[in-house]
Amino acid sequence: MKILAPLERIEVYLVKLPLVTPFATSFGVETHKEALLLKITCGGVVGWGECVASPAPFYSSETNQTALHILKDFLIPVLKTVKELSIEDVLTAFSRVRGHTMAKAALENALLDLLARRREIPLYKLLGGTPKKIMSGISIGIKASPTELVEAISQALQKKYHRVKMKIKQGRDLEYIAAVRREFPKIDLMVDANSAYSLDDLDLLAEFDRFRLTMIEQPLDYDDIYLHSLAQKRMQTPLCLDESIKSLRDARAAVQLGSCKVINIKQGRVGGMLEAAAIARYCRDHDIGAWSGGMLETGIGRGFNLHLQTLPGFNLPGDTSATSRYFKEDVVTPPVELDKDGYISIPGGVGTGVRVLEDRVERWAVYWEKLL
Ligand code: OSB
Ligand code: MG
Secondary structure, three states: OOOOOOOOEEEEEEEEEEEEEEEEEOOEEEEEEEEEEEEEEEOOEEEEEEEOOEOOOOOOOOEHHHHHHHHHHHHHHHHHHOOOOOHHHHHHHHOOOOOOHHHHHHHHHHHHHHHHHHHOOEHHHHHOOOOOOEEOEEEEOOOOOHHHHHHHHHHHHHOOOOEEEEEOEOOEOHHHHHHHHHHOOOOOEEEEOOOOOOHHHHHHHHHHHHHOOOOEEOOOOOOOOHHHHHHHHHOOOOEEEOOOOOOHHHHHHHHHHOOOOEEEEOOOOOOOHHHHHHHHHHHHHOOOEEEEOOOOOOHHHHHHHHHHOOOOOOOOOOOOOOHHHOEOOOOEEOOOOOOOOOEEOOOOOOEOOOEEOHHHHHHHEEEEEEOO
16 A cells, blocks of 8 residues: 655644543543544645544543654654655554554555545445445443443334343342343343452353353453453453554464454554454454444544455454444534434445535644644
């Protein structure tokens, strides 16, 4: 994937959008989505990328401020040293910077969108994907009572979401899952613990087997692979790793150790679309389920997640929900919507296919800087 040079301008916006409903997980409650957006201009064409980091290091160690620092002081200076700007050369140059996968992914996003728009092709085509309708899935935060949760799930099912994920934590688990299963015995249901448990809780986690969950996401430590292999041996329900997988190497380790049967692939968490594609291929070749996760992205990030799911290996519904579930006013058009069967269409047109509404970006921006 070549022909990018010379980049004319790189700008960063930090936007802060109010969420329609607060999103509660085992690591905290989010009332706003704060997103770092990158705008790259080259030859009169503009590409956009989004960083999936949060304001606080509670999901992963990166934050929007660390991403800004790494982009500004390391990744963008590295870009200037790459002679021929192919994406592969850029990624090789980035590999000198250790970690900071979310910062790297944001820049890779923007470059891929730019490249596809310059070639006047949709992003999935640039990536080698097959266009299709994408399955939808919803991730429902921790609610104040099982009744409230059942009500939220009932609303999601009316919209035809293909699978439901519910967030859990210590003390908000058995009773909540039991209530949901009583009401909806047959739905595709999974839980996400965001590292709320430890090895001492294996008996409790094994009790979840009776609920016939399709998987339990990230029950143990955010950076662990080995302990999850012990947990997987003790339970029937497939484990899915999210936080622990930051690269193809991590995915290999997890699969070979038997730490999970499914991987939640977030392109931002693993350092970008190309690494995400490689993990999905690896999953396909090793009979491991794979789906695209979400980070409450604006329509920019969600556009990338949609195109990603056209690639081989993504065989399960992910965390791609309708825009209206997150924001009253997003920064792109068209919004993500579900059809009557719960499927989502890839936005048509070149690049990610979404059009960034710059007046809205400006309206919600709390910070702007020219980085190149
Ligand atoms: O663990 O998958 C997660 C949101 C923010 C941080 C972590 C997670 C999530 C979600 C929501 O589950 C996914 C989405 O709808 O974007
Ligand atoms: Mg998760």
